Amino acid sequence: MKPSLITRLLKSLLRIIGILLLIAVVLVGVIDWQGRGQLDEFCSNARPGTSLSELSEQARRGGIRLRLPGLEISEKRWRTFAVYSALRDELCEIEHDGERVLAVKRNSLD
Secondary structure, eight states: OHHHHHHHHHHHHHHHHHHHHHHHHHHHHHHHHHHHHHHHHHHHHOOTTOBHHHHHHHHHHHTOEEOSSOEEEETTEEEEEEESOTTOOEEEEEEEOSSBEEEEEEEEOO
């Protein structure tokens, strides 16, 4: 009798683990999909001439990670990147002069 009880408990446990893994995969997919939409919206709103303070506020509201000032690429010109989450290999590349956006480029790191 004991082996069948243990076997049934193990099967039940495996089913529960399988269901939890399925839920986790679905949740990660939904979060990733939302992140792509947030990043698309952020990149389309980040136009040349936009102030960095306005851009920072947009990033904060959208859950976008924006690290300023970024990498200096020439005198008074920096490049920074905006990403939604570590799960995505897409980002928004922003060049600025320390006060205003100069150029925006959407990249995929495939």
